[in-house]
Amino acid sequence: MPVRVDLAEVRRALENDELVPCFQPVVELHTGLLKGFEVLARWQPPERGPVLPENFICLAEENGLIGLLMQQIMRKAFESAPVLPEPLTLAVNISPSQLRDLSLPGQIRDAAEKAGLPLDRLVVEITESGILDNLERARKITTGLKAIGCELALDDFGTGYSSLSHLQSLPFDALKLDRSFVSSMTNTRESRKIVAAIIGLGRSLDLLTIAEGVETDEQAEMLLWLGCEMGQGWLYGKPSTADRIPQMVEAPPRALSTALSLHGDGWVVSSLEAFPAQRLAQLQAIYDGAPVGLCFLDSNLRYVSINKRLAAMNGVPVEAYLGKTVEEMIPEVFAEVEPFLRRAMKGEAIQDLEFSRPANNRGKTDATNMVSYQPALDEAGEVIGLSVMVADITDRKRTEDALRESENHLRYMVELNPEIPWVMDSEGNNLDFTVRWTELTGLNKEQTRNLGWLEALHPEDVEPTMKAIADALHSGEPIDIEYRVKCVNGGWKWMRSRGSPRVGPSGQIVRWYGSLEDIDDRKQLQEALLKFRM
Ligand code: C2E
Ligand code: CA
Ligand code: CA
Numbered sequence: 001m002p003v004r005v006d007l008a009e010v011r012r013a014l015e016n017d018e019l020v021p022c023f024q025p026v027v028e029l030h031t032g033l034l035k036g037f038e039v040l041a042r043w044q045p046p047e048r049g050p051v052l053p054e055n056f057i058c059l060a061e062e063n064g065l066i067g068l069l070m071q072q073i074m075r076k077a078f079e080s081a082p083v084l085p086e087p088l089t090l091a092v093n094i095s096p097s098q099l100r101d102l103s104l105p106g107q108i109r110d111a112a113e114k115a116g117l118p119l120d121r122l123v124v125e126i127t128e129s130g131i132l133d134n135l136e137r138a139r140k141i142t143t144g145l146k147a148i149g150c151e152l153a154l155d156d157f158g159t160g161y162s163s164l165s166h167l168q169s170l171p172f173d174a175l176k177l178d179r180s181f182v183s184s185m186t187n188t189r190e191s192r193k194i195v196a197a198i199i200g201l202g203r204s205l206d207l208l209t210i211a212e213g214v215e216t217d218e219q220a221e222m223l224l225w226l227g228c229e230m231g232q233g234w235l236y237g238k239p240s241t242a243d244r245i246p247q248m249v250e251a252p253p254r255a256l257s258t259a260l261s262l263h264g265d266g267w268v269v270s271s272l273e274a275f276p277a278q279r280l281a282q283l284q285a286i287y288d289g290a291p292v293g294l295c296f297l298d299s300n301l302r303y304v305s306i307n308k309r310l311a312a313m314n315g316v317p318v319e320a321y322l323g324k325t326v327e328e329m330i331p332e333v334f335a336e337v338e339p340f341l342r343r344a345m346k347g348e349a350i351q352d353l354e355f356s357r358p359a360n361n362r363g364k365t366d367a368t369n370m371v372s373y374q375p376a377l378d379e380a381g382e383v384i385g386l387s388v389m390v391a392d393i394t395d396r397k398r399t400e401d402a403l404r405e406s407e408n409h410l411r412y413m414v415e416l417n418p419e420i421p422w423v424m425d426s427e428g429n430n431l432d433f434t435v436r437w438t439e440l441t442g443l444n445k446e447q448t449r450n451l452g453w454l455e456a457l458h459p460e461d462v463e464p465t466m467k468a469i470a471d472a473l474h475s476g477e478p479i480d481i482e483y484r485v486k487c488v489n490g491g492w493k494w495m496r497s498r499g500s501p502r503v504g505p506s507g508q509i510v511r512w513y514g515s516l517e518d519i520d521d522r523k524q525l526q527e528a529l530l531k532f533r534m
Contacts, residue, residue, distance in 0.1 A: 003049050010059045014068050019043050021077035022239035025248055026091065026210060026232045029224045032253035036089030036123070038232060039077040040239045041069065057095065066095045071111065078115030080242040085249060091123035091153065096130030100137055105144035119149035123174070126152065128160035131170065139170060146171045153210065158198055168205060175202040177228065179213020186218050192226075192379065199227045222379045293390035296376070301326045301341060304385060313367075313392055333357050337371070344373035344386050354393070368397040419515040424499065426509045428469050437516070442488040458484035458492060472512075476501055479514060482523075494523035 013019060023037035041057065044050045060069045074092055084090065098104055112119050124145050131138040142152055153174040154167065158181055167175075177198055184191040195211075202209040211223045214233030223231060237248055287294055293310025295303055303321040311318045314330065326341065327334045333355055344350050350373040357367045374387040420440070423432040429450040438444055441456040454462055461483035472479040479499040484492040499514020 003045070003051055005045070005051050005056060005059070007059050007063055009045065010056050010063075010065060013043055013045065013056070014060070014065060014072060017072060018045065019069065019072050019076075020241065021073045021080075022241055023077075023080070023090075023245055023248070024232060024239040025237040026089075026230055027236045027254070029211075029214075029220055029228060029231045030255075032236070032255040034088065034249060034251075034253065035230060036091060036121075037084075037245070037248075038091040038125070038239075039073060039093070041073045041093075042239070042241075061095045061097050066097055067101065067107075070094070070098065071107065074108070074111045075115070076242070078111055078117045080245055081115050081117040083242075083245050083249075084117075084121075087121060088249070089121045089123050089151070090117065091125050093125045093155065094130070096127055096133060099126065099130040099141055100134060102137065102140060102144075104141050105148050105150075108145065108150065109148045120151075122149075123151040123153050125155040125176065127155045128157070128166075131166055132160070135166065142170050142172075154207075156212075158194065164201075167201075172207055174208040174210055174230075177209060177211045179211075179233070182211050182213045182219055182223070182233070183215070185222060186216075186380065189378070189380070189382065192222070195223070195228075196226045199223075203227055225379050293388075293392070295321070295388045295390075297326065297341075297386045297388060299345065299383065299385055301345075301386075303329065310390055313369075313390065330357075340371075340373060341386065344375050345383055347375050347377075347383050349374050367392060367394045369393065417515075419517050421513070421515045422497070422499070424512040424514070426473070426501075426511070428473050431511075440487060440493070441485055456485050458486070460484075472499075472501075473509075476509060479512070482519065493518060493520045495519060 020042050021039045022042045024040060025034055026036045026038060027034055041053050042050065043053075043056055057066070057069070060066045070092070077090060077092065081090070092108075094104070108122070108124065109119060112122055126138075126142070131142075145152060151173040152171060153176055154172050155176045156178045157175045159178045175198070177195065181191050181195050181198070185195050186192075199209050208230060209228045210230040210232060211219075211228050212232050214220050214223065214231040214235045216235060219233075220231055220235060236254055237251075240248065287305075287307045288309070290307060290309060293307065293313050295306035295310050298304050302323055302325050306318055306321045308318060311321060316329070321329055326337070330337075336355060337353075340350050340353060353371045353373075355369050355371060357369060370391040370393045372389045374389070375383045376385045376387050378384045420436045421432075421434055422430060422437075424430055430448055430453050433445070433448050433453070437448065437453075441448075441453075443453065443456055446452075447455065454466070457465060465481055465483050468481045469479060471477075478501075479497060481498075482494060482496045485495050487493050496517045496519045497514060498517070499512045501509040502511045502513060504510040
């Protein structure tokens with residue numbers, strides 16, 4: 001049970017050298033590798049419970065004892081430096097009031113040198129409130145700390161009255177995201193947005209971002225996803241006494257267990273390799289160069305972005321879309337697409353919808369679009385907008401329609417035509433007949449294939465027919481032959497077969513197309529005439 005204390009007790013504790021440093025691991029989120037420790041002051045008066053830093057630190061600060069406190073903690077912490085393998089760092093905290101003391105850099109340098117801790121492995125954590133008190137002095141001290149070789153971290157970032165110009169003008173190397181944001185981040189979108197903005201800000205100013213108070217895998221994962229590099233918190237270790245440093249150093253790294261599975265194969269890792277600005281430029285190039293129309297709609301169905309292709313499809317410049325709603329931009333089809341947009345907003349991925357768009361006042365003719373809606377989820381799985389893909393399939397659609405129409409024409413022609421079309425390959429094998437052949441001869445497709453159709457011929461006509469075909473195959477001249485065919489009813493029918501070759505691109509015959517004509521009536525008439533003349 002933590003206890004409350006008064007000033008006299010704090011003073012006595014400092015005189016008796018009762019304060020001890022504890023060490024909390026700071027790790028790289030992506031790998032879980034230990035990067036260093038933050039030194040935190042601990043005080044447990046003899047025969048009493050521990051006193052929280054928040055209780056004794058402000059007492060010390062308010063009463064001019066903080067310098068003494070820092071020296072005591074630093075001395076003891078730096079004594080642990082020999083067990084701290086290179087390049088692990090040590091971070092110490094500086095209270096706001098200490099930023100008035102121009103001798104601070106010198107004190108820190110002396111303490112580090114005395115303990116043999118290289119200054120480039122020392123990080124000094126400063127809170128914003130200290131800076132705002134007296135900016136000029138803060139600038140001198142921070143510059144002095146940089147001059148002796150320390151790294152500087154801005155502590156508790158986001159809780160105070162941050163002035164972005166100070167952040168930029170003072171020589172910070174890192175930014176520590178306050179744990180209050182980390183703890184609320186997984187619950188509310190607002191804190192998530194703040195965290196994302198802080199991390200983005202840190203990265204754009206080239207500052208290392210360190211998240212404080214990381215307690216769960218979920219938080220670590222989300223931080224990593226948002227681009228944060230380092231983490232500190234109970235997930236990686238509570239502040240522990242110096243004797244436990246070797247154990248903490250030896251502990252296997254605690255890498256993320258689920259990050260990659262949650263966000264897909266390695267995307268998280270590779271996405272962090274490039275800086276956001278670079279990433280954005282790459283994405284923009286892919287976006288604009290895509291052969292399909294792409295846009296992103298927010299939850300109010302407003303265009304957040306649109307690629308050149310989609311804008312061009314509608315004949316309106318990209319800028320005209322931004323901030324406008326779908327209803328405003330494509331009123332002619334909105335009623336039709338709206339139900340699908342709403343479903344997608346509820347999380348359903350909708351693929352390959354076909355819409356025809358009437359000719360509009362932008363001078364376009366009727367168009368057919370193929371549309372897909374993909375809900376975009378934030379780190380917590382909530383739909384924040386839709387990724388839309390639109391392909392203009394007007395030409396394909398027209399070709400398909402035309403093809404279907406000409407196919408229909410052909411079918412009608414074949415059906416109405418009394419002749420029987422056939423197809424033969426360049427070797428003289430039959431490939432196809434219409435059903436009318438089967439109706440006539442009773443031979444089905446299988447029986448007719450290749451040379452099977454000769455079965456239907458009158459025995460006397462087989463040889464001359466084969467010869468005529470062989471001649472035609474050889475010469476490439478059109479076929480024109482007459483033969484008798486055995487009908488299903490048992491009788492014979494005279495038929496005339498005529499066909500022509502189709503020549504391929506390199507001049508060789510690829511197919512023969514032709515048709516059979518029923519010439520039986522004419523033949524019988526001819527025979528009757530012949531008999532009559534005789
Ligand atoms: P701080 O610099 O923000 O230190 C981080 C605080 O968060 C520490 O509290 C640490 O114990 C706590 N913490 C670390 N990980 C977690 C976590 O996962 N969950 C939660 N809930 N808490 C976590 P602590 O040690 O009580 O220190 C409080 C504050 O006292 C520090 O905040 C720092 O501002 C100040 N302080 C501590 N030691 C010193 C010191 O030697 N000198 C000065 N000037 N200030 C100190
Ligand atoms: Ca700190
Ligand atoms: Ca802090």
